[in-house]
Amino acid sequence: MKFSVMVNEGPYTHQAADTAYHFTRAVLDAGHEIFRIFFYHDGVHNGTRLTTPPQDDRHIVDRWSELAHDHDIDLVVCVAAAQRRGILDKEEAKRNGKDGDNIAPGFRISGLGQLIEAGIEADRLVVFGD
């Protein structure tokens, strides 16, 4: 079965990013497929390269990047929500005249159409948020 996951909150402040991650791992462990993980609202903050959590805590952003790398997962950060909150890749930074980019490895920035497609193509869309 194909799953899409939507993450509406950023790392640490709400448990949503954790629950979404563990659910995603369980989907893969059960032999199902993840079509896409779409990050919206403050969820886009899961895609910043610049977090430095304490050493004795889980590294939520790196965890997503590793998941993307190990299982070829499509992690998509919504461009409109990202622009509002300052999550940029190199192209977005250049386009908007910003002096830096901060997208984490494994994430890509794209439009809301990717969320709709995620709902159309998957058998199940599961939303995690506040």
Next chain:
Amino acid sequence: MKQIDWSSLVINESGKVVKKFMYVNRHAPHGTIYPLEGLEVVLIGAAFDQDVSMAFIGDGVFQLNKGQDTADSGMKNVAPTYGALGDYEVTKLYVEQESLDERGLELNDLMNLTWEDEEENWAEKPSIRVVSRAQLSDLLEQQDVILNF
């Protein structure tokens, strides 16, 4: 494992799957960004030729309150955007009666949102459909994909 009943999915003229998408709105406007960013999803999603509807439950009904003036607050006024939904063929805005009652609101307190029915000589029809909790429960069951804002 439950298999997908492909025969139950609607296929449109282009051979694409059409799913029933419902966007559930439970937040009041302005206090959080969820209504605004939720509306952005609805508008973008309208281009995908799916069977789309919106549900307004709990504080979500406040999103449709008439006379929202954000000038002094400096917040972005999203209210006018609801008026465009009809043009995007989002014509089914279900509002829960019980949520209105709990908040002392009536249909008259809500924006007059309409759409033009091509099949009836472009007759203007109301987009807001006030439904009971029981009816909304049935509507939720009928959906293929439910998003929450």
Next chain:
Amino acid sequence: MLHTVNKSPFDSHSLQTCLGLAKAGSDILLIEDAVYAAMSGTAVTSMVESAMSSSTIYALESDLRARGIGSEKMISGINLVGYDGFVELAVTNDKVQSWL
């Protein structure tokens, strides 16, 4: 339908809204702070027990443990699941509604 609820029932109406709209025969999964609804002897226990007569209520084990809610404090009849069970519930129901 699988309904998930994630907020504490003492802090938010989301559980109440969910139970008001869920059809009989639904699966309802309590996650994150909503697992407090699984406790016996609270102001919401009767609402939860009432829902159990028509729907099946589950609670995510790791969230209960994280919050120090042992089986002795729980409403009898609430089904405990891990994330594998969460996935199974999503598979066996035709869709998932997250009452954020």
